[in-house]
Amino acid sequence: MKKSLFLFVFSVFLMAIPAFSASANVYEDEYEPNNSFAEAYDLGLWKYKTISATIHSESDKDYYKFYATKGEQLAIHLKNIPANTDYDLYLFKDSYGYPAVGSSERTGNQNEIIRLDVPETGRYIAVVTSKDGSYDGWGFYRLEFIDRMKSGAYTANLSPSSISSPGQGVVSPVAAVNLANVSAIPEGATVKSVSAEGTISPSLGHTYREVLNKEEGVWHTSVSGGTLFPDLKPELALPVKTTWNVRYYSLAWSSSTWRSPQLKINYQYDSTYGW
Numbered sequence: 025m026k027k028s029l030f031l032f033v034f035s036v037f038l039m040a041i042p043a044f045s046a047s048a049n050v051y052e053d054e055y056e057p058n059n060s061f062a063e064a065y066d067l068g069l070w071k072y073k074t075i076s077a078t079i080h081s082e083s084d085k086d087y088y089k090f091y092a093t094k095g096e097q098l099a100i101h102l103k104n105i106p107a108n109t110d111y112d113l114y115l116f117k118d119s120y121g122y123p124a125v126g127s128s129e130r131t132g133n134q135n136e137i138i139r140l141d142v143p144e145t146g147r148y149i150a151v152v153t154s155k156d157g158s159y160d161g162w163g164f165y166r167l168e169f170i171d172r173m174k175s176g177a178y179t180a181n182l183s184p185s186s187i188s189s190p191g192q193g194v195v196s197p198v199a200a201v202n203l204a205n206v207s208a209i210p211e212g213a214t215v216k217s218v219s220a221e222g223t224i225s226p227s228l229g230h231t232y233r234e235v236l237n238k239e240e241g242v243w244h245t246s247v248s249g250g251t252l253f254p255d256l257k258p259e260l261a262l263p264v265k266t267t268w269n270v271r272y273y274s275l276a277w278s279s280s281t282w283r284s285p286q287l288k289i290n291y292q293y294d295s296t297y298g299w
């Protein structure tokens with residue numbers, strides 16, 4: 025009984041040895057060989073891909089090719105870089121001469137990140153290399169492709185809660201709100217669109233709401249009777265986390281009051297902000 029168990033264990037041991045020694049003493053990850061632009065591993069579409077791989081020698085480089093569409097906003101995040109190594113991340117366009125598109129070269133094993141607003145549909149090549157020849161053949165890094173822009177909305181009440189205008193084009197006092205420290209709004213959020221809510225009564229013709237973002241310092245005006253600001257466009261990239269003012273005026277020959285002025289702000293933000 026004991027003897028047969030010993031033989032069994034010993035024979036398993038014998039079988040195990042060739043399995044380890046066959047592959048040139050190093051473990052090469054499943055994406056190898058991928059050591060040049062020409063050998064880049066093809067990931068296909070970038071969306072949500074995650075790679076787990078290693079730098080297995082001083083000279084190993086890992087090239088990954090992916091397809092992206094103009095206008096997409098992604099981040100390539102290199103993390104889990106092994107202790108006592110220093111890996112960097114580079115990005116190239118897969119076209120003649122492989123022009124450089126981006127790089128991330130932080131010290132030590134800090135995470136690396138490249139954010140890409142895809143300028144042109146086609147293939148790109150991400151490269152993971154060791155800065156100084158340090159490597160860990162058993163330390164798996166992770167390379168993540170992230171769809172980084174997200175959307176959100178916030179409704180803010182302004183004070184005072186009622187502002188009046190005598191009409192005839194005279195501008196009301198200002199109502200304000202400071203969103204700088206509102207934790208519900210992500211850092212770095214920028215405005216997609218704004219509407220100014222709350223009822224102005226009595227309802228008069230030729231009534232215009234206005235909004236001002238303190239960072240920009242420009243009054244934007246709604247269409248008559250409307251709540252949206254057509255020239256407050258995402259391209260302005262106005263910060264959400266600042267002070268906002270509203271006011272209004274009416275060309276009518278009658279006074280009115282805007283009660284419970286509110287701003288509904290649709291925003292976008294980079295989910296990798298500060299990474």
Ligand SMILES: [Ca+2]
Nearest residue numbers: 058059085086
């Ligand atoms: Ca490689």
